[in-house]
Amino acid sequence: MNILLETIALQKIYKVGKIDVEALRGVNLRIRQGELLAIMGPSGCGKSTLMHVLGAMARPTSGKVMIDGENITGMTDNQLTAIRRKKIGFVFQKFNLLPTLTARANIEVAQHIHGQAAGSDHDQHLAKILQLLMIEEKMGRKPFELSGGEQQRVAVARAIANRPAILLADEPTGSLDSKNSEIVLNMFRELNRRFKQTTILVTHNPELVAYTDRVIEMRDGVVVSDNDPIPRDTESELVQPARSV
Amino acid sequence: MYKKMIMAGLAARPVRTTVSILAVTLEVTLILVVVGLTAGISDETAKRTEGVGADILFQPPNSSLLLALSNSTMPVALGDKIREIDGVKAVVPIQTQVNSTSGLEVIYGIDFDKFNEVTGGFIWHKGGRFSAPDEVIVDDIYALARHVNVGDHVELLNHKFKIAGIVEHGKGARLFIPLQTAQGMTGAVNRASLFYVKLKDPDQVHTVIERMKQVFPTYGAIPLREYAKLMMSTSMPALDAFIETVVFVAVCIGVLVIFLSMYTTITERTREIGILRSLGASKQFIVGLIFQESAVVCLTGIVTGIAASFLMARLVTLVFPTLTVLITTGWIAKASVFALLSGIIGSLYPSLRAAAQDPVEALAYE
Numbered sequence A: 001m002n003i004l005l006e007t008i009a010l011q012k013i014y015k016v017g018k019i020d021v022e023a024l025r026g027v028n029l030r031i032r033q034g035e036l037l038a039i040m041g042p043s044g045c046g047k048s049t050l051m052h053v054l055g056a057m058a059r060p061t062s063g064k065v066m067i068d069g070e071n072i073t074g075m076t077d078n079q080l081t082a083i084r085r086k087k088i089g090f091v092f093q094k095f096n097l098l099p100t101l102t103a104r105a106n107i108e109v110a111q112h113i114h115g116q117a118a119g120s121d122h123d124q125h126l127a128k129i130l131q132l133l134m135i136e137e138k139m140g141r142k143p144f145e146l147s148g149g150e151q152q153r154v155a156v157a158r159a160i161a162n163r164p165a166i167l168l169a170d171e172p173t174g175s176l177d178s179k180n181s182e183i184v185l186n187m188f189r190e191l192n193r194r195f196k197q198t199t200i201l202v203t204h205n206p207e208l209v210a211y212t213d214r215v216i217e218m219r220d221g222v223v224v225s226d227n228d229p230i231p232r233d234t235e236s237e238l239v240q241p242a243r244s245v
Numbered sequence B: 001m002y003k004k005m006i007m008a009g010l011a012a013r014p015v016r017t018t019v020s021i022l023a024v025t026l027e028v029t030l031i032l033v034v035v036g037l038t039a040g041i042s043d044e045t046a047k048r049t050e051g052v053g054a055d056i057l058f059q060p061p062n063s064s065l066l067l068a069l070s071n072s073t074m075p076v077a078l079g080d081k082i083r084e085i086d087g088v089k090a091v092v093p094i095q096t097q098v099n100s101t102s103g104l105e106v107i108y109g110i111d112f113d114k115f116n117e118v119t120g121g122f123i124w125h126k127g128g129r130f131s132a133p134d135e136v137i138v139d140d141i142y143a144l145a146r147h148v149n150v151g152d153h154v155e156l157l158n159h160k161f162k163i164a165g166i167v168e169h170g171k172g173a174r175l176f177i178p179l180q181t182a183q184g185m186t187g188a189v190n191r192a193s194l195f196y197v198k199l200k201d202p203d204q205v206h207t208v209i210e211r212m213k214q215v216f217p218t219y220g221a222i223p224l225r226e227y228a229k230l231m232m233s234t235s236m237p238a239l240d241a242f243i244e245t246v247v248f249v250a251v252c253i254g255v256l257v258i259f260l261s262m263y264t265t266i267t268e269r270t271r272e273i274g275i276l277r278s279l280g281a282s283k284q285f286i287v288g289l290i291f292q293e294s295a296v297v298c299l300t301g302i303v304t305g306i307a308a309s310f311l312m313a314r315l316v317t318l319v320f321p322t323l324t325v326l327i328t329t330g331w332i333a334k335a336s337v338f339a340l341l342s343g344i345i346g347s348l349y350p351s352l353r354a355a356a357q358d359p360v361e362a363l364a365y366e
């Protein structure tokens, strides 16, 4: 199977004054096309940092990060931006809709940035998404006129409207009640089944595990467990680097 | 799409947007009205000067082109010597005074008979020539503007004058008093600030000026027609400096307000910028967004500024009928360019700063 994301000895250090904070201390991961997986771990273990690097929002301090075959380690800001634009969709805990725009305009902005020319094929895709997320009726509303669950579904629609190969969701249910969490999580699974984009959900909520095929556990900046259903040596001849823990 | 985003952003902050637009409006209006007023005044002066009917303006050494500003004088007796130059028909000494109690009014102290001789005479609406030293002749526009009539008293240069007559405008000034009175008031007895010279043959202007320069090498003698042209353009150094100062101040107002507005906007919208960056918007996209937002503010301000300028021009002429405000298409274009320029300068730093934001940090901004 096609490997879409790969990290090798990924390290990320934040400089806070004179102190180095090592948020990622050698992470090795391989994620295949179409996978739906969860990254779990306590707060502060480096999940968000990993998401930012996997989503080309931040560069690693050292190590290698391959996104769809391209190493982002030495990339310029414009190159990283292009990767985000073409391949990544983000969903955040705080919904992060543009507050002055309607739900529809929020999605249109993403399409505009992506450079997607409006066409019937594209409209059909979006219509399917909106139907699946059950927000077709809410498109004329602004974020403050929507419930948290609705806002998050608009954010999901915006993230996948341009058919990104990779959907990254950082604590997508962190601001939702359990009922809305369930709705949103079911939708992630359904969207993954329908549109086959690689989906990574970050959470510190163990209940989320039930919705994914694969769970990666992190602690203190490293991966401590990974129930990868397909053994590594059967899929690639790449040499597996030594684990750092 | 850009458009929708920009409009929504501006609409979400109505007070700031309105104030920014008003600042650009002020910038444009300030430029157009001040330039229009100075252009109007010199244009008006030029027309009046040309209407005098004289051929040559004779001034003391080193005198300013702006009649109102010259305060050096020469002896009236010089007029007799000018009169002797070949080709000269008549000479009239004039003492100029400026009354600044209500606007700038140039007053001519004239030798009535000689003035008539040079200019071909006043066209009378009412009344007649001076019969006493404390009398004044005013033109019809002045009389209309001040609602005064023959026999009324007006206060000029801290003196009370009785209106002796009202004449058709276009003889160099709006107010005329006897030469001796003007001389007495300034203590410049037997002195004149300028001479108007009438020639036997107006086509001989340059030949006669050559002759004048031989007799009076340090004095200034210029054809009245040319002088009028000089007044018409704003090519006088003092006026140019004044206009430049006004334009500079106006542009500064625009730059500062746009800067402040855009700077607070990008700070407030740090998170939105982070969202756009996460969606794959490039730095250039962010810069473009902020520039276009300020462009909308500037363009709106330019339109309202031009409208406000014409409104102000109407108001000025209503309140001060003696003043004209000349708003030219050339200056409308210039003022618009200045306003756009202040928008560009004002949003340069904010836009670059917004683009330089780290996307992750921008997203985490509270």
Ligand SMILES: Nc1ncnc2c1ncn2[C@@H]1O[C@H](COP(=O)(O)OP(=O)(O)O)[C@@H](O)[C@H]1O
Binding pocket: A014, A015, A016, A021, A022, A023, A041, A042, A043, A044, A045, A046, A047, A048, A049, A050
């Ligand atoms: N911008 C930053 N500057 C400094 N330290 C940071 C920054 N972002 C995260 N960290 C630190 O890196 C570690 C990992 O953070 P994060 O990736 O947000 O973890 P998680 O998402 O699992 O809670 C934490 O110790 C956190 O304090």
Ligand SMILES: [Mg+2]
Binding pocket: A047, A048, A049, A170
């Ligand atoms: Mg986190």
